[in-house]
Each structure stands twice: as structure tokens, then as C-alpha cells.
Amino acid sequence: MADADEVKAAALRFYEALGLLMAGNLDPMRRVWDHGAEVSSGHPIGEWAHGWDEVLATWEELAALSRQNTAAAPQGAPPVMGIRIERVFVLGDVAYTTGVFESENNVNGKTVRMSLNCTNIFRRRDGGWKLIHHHADKAPVVGDILAGALS
């Protein structure tokens, strides 16, 4: 498989892991990331996380909030999510993708559609590609979605 295809597959695995995380399974998300100090993430809500511990803390919190929402409204419609990978660039042992993440959620009885530009950077490690940076557009409405069970 060509490098670009491998990177695209790694990016798709990340979004698959995101879907599983929202369903309460954090393990696939752990697996797609490099666990070093030089990783970073920026989500639609919150500020930058730097280093694996901080990055993992954000994913753990997103999973915890999703679990709480699911427990509060087990019959609610699950979010619809999808990713369109626009481009893949490979620069030796580093590569990045640009893409558009689209989702549809029910917020207080209203359907909220989002379309967020996203960037993911990967590093080749041990024959595979691991995520070292993830960034998505800011979208404060995500806070409203996740706060559902807290209000």
C-alpha cells in the first residue's frame, strides 16, 4: 500500500475510534495516537492539550460526558458523524491530512448540523502511522450537546 493510502487509512481509523469513543469505548482512540510528549490536540471546545497525558485527559472527558448523555437518554437518537478526507500529504516520516468532519446531533429537541475543517498529523513509527496532532474548528455548540445530561 502506498504511503498516502496508509495515512488515509490511519485517518479513517481515528474517526472510527472517535465514533467508538462516543459510544463509551476509549481503547481504539488510545491505539491510534502516539503516546509521547510531542503530541497535541485542539477540539471544537476547550483549549489546546499538549503531551499525551493532557491529550488523553480530553478524550477521557469527552467519553465520560458521552456516557453520561447516553445514560440520561438511552432512547435518544445517536449522533450521525462522517469524515471526508480532502487531501493527504506525505513528507518522509511525517504526513498530514485535511478533511471535513460532519455531524448531526439532537440538541434540546433541535437538529444541529456541523461541518468542521480538521487537520491530522501523523508520524511513522514502528512501521505504522500514529497520530501526533489533531485539530478541529471551534464549535461551541458541541458544549451544548455534551452538557445535555448536566443541565
Add this chain to the structure above:
Amino acid sequence: MTRGGNDDGGYSIAYDHFASALRLQVWGFWPDDVAGQFADAMMGACQKVLRPVVVRADATHLKPQRLAGQEAWRRIFIALQAGGLSRAIILCPNALTRLQLQRLIKETDASAWSCVTSDAEAAVALHAGPPREVNHG
């Protein structure tokens, strides 16, 4: 004033005699040992102040915490809720950190605690309605 951690993650706790309030600053990401020290320091500070206790916390630069940090907050929420807390306001504009704190507040039934996103909201929240009744015994 009690201070712990470092610039990357830490806390400071001070008692404002004039306002009869504990003023708390928390920032960054806490290693496990700092999280534990924070909870211990907060408990110790609360034992030394007059009842009822008012807490004003500035968490503007606090990041979402892993298990040790969450456990520190849980200990504080539960202990103060049971032991003379009148009202507690956490200023936290970082949405993901705020959701984490709100989740922990809900999980511990710490209804005297609330999170706000601005100084103006904090002022309103601090002066809104009578303080929660506390047991002075």
C-alpha cells in the same frame, strides 16, 4: 497563602478575611502528586477558616484532569458540601474543563458549587439569593 505545583500545573489557596472567602487559583494540568497535594491543602485550609465557608475559584487556565485530578475535586466537593460550605463559584471559561467540573459536581451532589464563564457572572452568582443553610454544630 498555600501554593503547590509549578507553572505547568498547580494551585494557590488564600483566605480573604475581609470577604470571609477562600480564594483559590488552579491552573494547567496536574501530575498525580500535585492533585493529591491540592486536595489535602484545600481540606486543611477549610478547617482553619470561619464558617460558613465561601469559595471563589479561578480556573481560567485549568485543563481537563485525569483520574487523580478528578478525584481531588471529588474529595473537595464532598467534604465541603458536608462541612460548612455556603457557596462556591468556579470561574472557568474553558468549556471542556467546565463540563468536567460540572459533571463532577453533579456526580457528587455538590449543589453549593457552580461554574461560571466570566467575572460578571461570578459576581452575580456570589450575590444571588441567600447562602445555603449550613450546620454550625
